[in-house]
Amino acid sequence: MTMRSRLVLLLIVAAVVGGAFYFLRFPAAPVNSGTTPAGGGAQTSRQGNPVGDVRLESLDRQDNGRSTPSRDVFRFGEKRAAALAVPPQPTPRVPVEPVPQAPTGPPPPPPIPLRFIGYLDQPGDVPRVAVLSDGRGNVFNGKEGDVIEGRYRVLRIGNDSADLIYVDGRGRQTIRLSGQ
Numbered sequence: 001m002t003m004r005s006r007l008v009l010l011l012i013v014a015a016v017v018g019g020a021f022y023f024l025r026f027p028a029a030p031v032n033s034g035t036t037p038a039g040g041g042a043q044t045s046r047q048g049n050p051v052g053d054v055r056l057e058s059l060d061r062q063d064n065g066r067s068t069p070s071r072d073v074f075r076f077g078e079k080r081a082a083a084l085a086v087p088p089q090p091t092p093r094v095p096v097e098p099v100p101q102a103p104t105g106p107p108p109p110p111p112i113p114l115r116f117i118g119y120l121d122q123p124g125d126v127p128r129v130a131v132l133s134d135g136r137g138n139v140f141n142g143k144e145g146d147v148i149e150g151r152y153r154v155l156r157i158g159n160d161s162a163d164l165i166y167v168d169g170r171g172r173q174t175i176r177l178s179g180q
Contacts, residue, residue, distance in 0.1 A: 129141050162174070
């Protein structure tokens with residue numbers, strides 16, 4: 001396709017889209033074959049639906065003095081004070097039971113910063129050895145019951161996790177196998 005044929009095709013598509021938009025946005029008014037009714041009769045809208053006479057006086061508010069409007073929404077300006085102000089009703093108070101406070105004690109120990117990166121299995125009755133890393137390039141090896149870095153004790157070594165605890169017996173943590 002040449003540049004000129006592309007331009008012509010683009011103009012044709014734009015004209016079709018524009019025409020469709022125009023006819024959908026502004027539909028044609030129906031053509032009346034007879035005469036238009038004069039003044040008081042029912043009229044026909046653009047879609048052909050009969051429209052009765054509009055009685056603006058029926059739009060006035062007829063509340064027989066039961067309520068006084070606080071403002072006129074069709075006028076700008078200050079809000080008029082209500083003639084009969086109704087005092088707000090007090091809401092009933094529901095007694096709220098206090099929530100018992102949890103006993104506060106020493107904060108829990110920080111999480112153990114080691115990662116379980118693997119284990120060594122040897123044939124025979126030799127126990128499994130966990131391989132742990134602190135993320136700074138240091139690697140630690142330990143069997144069940146060994147103390148690592150002087151702070152952590154290895155409790156159990158599984159296939160996909162290792163259980164460690166602080167040496168003083170608090171803060172048990174299961175570390176999943178991360179492989180790194």
